[in-house]
Amino acid sequence: MELSDEIEINAPQELVYQALNDPEILRQCIPGCEELIKHSDTELEAIVVLKIGPVKARFSGNVTLDTAGAPDGFSLSGQGNGGKAGHAKGGADVTLENKGDVTVLRYTAKAEIGGKLAQLGSRLIAGTAKRLAAKFFKKFADIVGTVDA
């Protein structure tokens, strides 16, 4: 499954980049996130409750960041396990374009989903993923966009 979008955020690039690396902001923005622990600048661990169609499960996962392109962008890869519900792994490339007070965030993400989630939810996954991503960025834009305001 592939997903891509672009969002305009009412904040300068530097601030957006920092926020994307702030576990507390991320925890608030990730739908269903119960816990987010930052082990290092490039390693995060998360527990997220997800509901896709008839399957609801608590996923625990690891995310690794590649910050070589900072602050113009970064990439991340990760995997999560939801026990009987299934498992997922994937990655995303994010670019941040500086437009003065505004930053344009573009991302492309790829995910491979297995187990019951893939079986039961296959027709729902793409839609759900889009909805969750939109939720994340709306919340993110709200939080980050109002920091300076």
Added chain:
Amino acid sequence: MNDLTPDSAARAAKLKGLGCSRKRVEDVRFTQGKGNYVDDIKLPDMLFGDFVRSPYAHARIKSINIDAAMALPGVIAVLTAKDLEPLGLHWMPTLAGDKQMVLADGKVLFQGQEVAFVIAEDRYINADAIELVEVEYEELPVLTDANKAMDADAVVLREDLAGQTSGAHGERRHHNHIFRWEAGDEAATNEVLEAADVVVEETVYYHRTHPCPLETCGSVASMDKTTGKLTLWGTFQAPHVVRTVASLISGIEEHNIRVISPDIGGGFGNKVGVYPGYVCSIVASIVTGRPVKWVEDRMDNLMATAFARDYWMKGKISATKEGKITGLHCHVVADHGAFDACADPTKFPAGFMSICTGSYDIPTAWLGVDGVYTNKAPGGVSYRCSFRVTEAAYFIERMIEVLAIELGMDAAELRAKNFIAKDQFPYESALGWEYDSGDYHTAWTKALKAVGYDDLRAEQAERIEAFKRGETRKLLGIGLSHFTEIVGAGPVKNCDILGMGMFDSCEIRIHPTGSAVARFGTISQGQGHATTFAQILASEIGIAADSITVEEGDTDTAPYGLGTYGSRTTPVAGAAAAMAGRKIRAKAQMIAAYLLEVHDGDLEWDVDRFVVKGAPEQFKTMTEIAYASYNQAIPGLEPGLEAVSYYDPPNMTYPFGAYICVMEIDVDTGTHEIRQFYALDDCGTRINPMIIEGQIHGGLTEALAIAMGQEIAYDDIGNVKTGTLMDFFLPTAWETPTYTTDFTETPSPHHPIGAKGVGESPNVGGVPAFSNAVHDAFRPFGLKQAHMPHDHWRVWKIANDLGLHTQG
């Protein structure tokens, strides 16, 4: 006899014997919800077992932690391969000569594979406990494409077979290779192809699907430790074979195992094999000393128990310019999944795929089948067909169509030109079968006339013109199919399963008052055996079908038999019924002779009695004879009137039929409407025309499902994408068209009553008829071959690829 005695015809009608559309005796209980299925069985103290299944298609198991599950109140035990290993039960033999993991031993090889067996007080606690079993997996590369299984760098699936260069069916040529099976003469076939006027090549894929019986698989095991007797209820299409296998793998003596198949809610091949659930419920009952039930849910059934088909068939067919077929070459890559668990006769690892010369007189042919392992569920059963016969029929009926395109000839005419003629029977096929009987030209002519074939072609031609003028967006397809089945496995000389010859049996006891009980080695899953077996017997022994109880499925009472699948019940057990009936009649004749004080030879049989030749007023009815057999001391005869017959058929039977499907296809939506479906079946002697019609309606509907949407689809990482009835197509009344049935009657010359079997013909002949209709609709626009299932999206894609969406 006197004037009040009904005449022979009236008495015969009262028997409700052969040819009578007798109402199904089973339906009284089924329509009132009084059936008794495995899941209806409730025993005191019964526990419930269910599986932790693998979410991965290929992974190493690094650890299994059962502590949290065991801590849940109501959980009795959690079994893993480690627990079964000391008993030698962590693997089990398959019916195909391979072995299969009962519980994952070190790795998993398909999604849904059984990893651990949780035993709990009830199903709900069990479901909670399954969530608590922690399994740590390490993902391995996944192989789902059978055509890549034998690549040099393909991932090794079966590490347990490392270094084994031969298997149950000969040489293994690669680590993912199971067998190569051949029939016919390849060199001679290649010569014919090279010298031919016309040769066409086509790859025909018959996709993976699933029998999906409404009742899923299940079992209840109850080990009585005081008697040492194990009773096993289950959804078994072959209860006696299950008993033998259970004895062989458990070490429990066979007389201490009682296997009972109660009512079964559809089998269609899915319930022939032996599944880990059966083994685990038995072990769990032995370990706990309590009865243990295991019943699959729908996802388990679709994901893990036996699939059907998945044959990649690469064909070449040659002909003269005039359209006389000269040769056929077929190579199959057979996707068997992770373990070879097909349920074929031992010597036929590709079933009867070698019937792929179909209804045609093809002088030279070759078939080669390579079975391969992939990361998919095991199986490869005969879903409402005799062993791989629907694959064979689909293959040849597609090859005929592509040959007709190449020759520019009408496909109906090409078929008629190549049919085996009536006077060629018994006919030796190039791939080694002896077709017992047939009259294809008569059936074909009748079918074409019934649908008004020439008018349909004229209408189709007009439709194409109208389409090109932009006046309609619907195309008309005429799907032709003439199939020959090979059923009734089979002669013990070449057909066995796990060494058990494929005979079948019937035992009859006539009661003193002239009614009877008959027991069989088969088991009905909805076919109506209790109705039709009684009819065969009624005609043989002159006792009304209504006075004959038919029993099947209890191995403690029924005679040994190989079970019901592959349309073998009427050809084999039906023959046993007739033969046992004739033994009864022979003894009855001696009793009647004694009672009438005449010589045996002075009597003749008349429907329900023996009559003194030339003196019709002197007779003894079967009722009188039955009573006498119990209360008279007849010199030289034992008391009682019983018989048993174990019937070893001398040959298979070869039912055939001519099907025509007329279909409208909307090129913009890919939807279809079946305007007409005509099905002519020749199953030899017809026992119960009403049941035959019902069988044909059911089989055609399953054929419709398979051709038009049903599949077990996997994604690249081995997820089952069609694991629920949301995604797996089961037709309802909404999608099911109206069928017209018809028949010719060419009795089998070697079957005691001439019957051939019919339950599976409509699936074998129906799939090519539906599929050919789709192909035929697009044929004028250049379509040669499009793989099934022809769901709306795929049909739309055909139209799109042909550029039909830009012209309109």
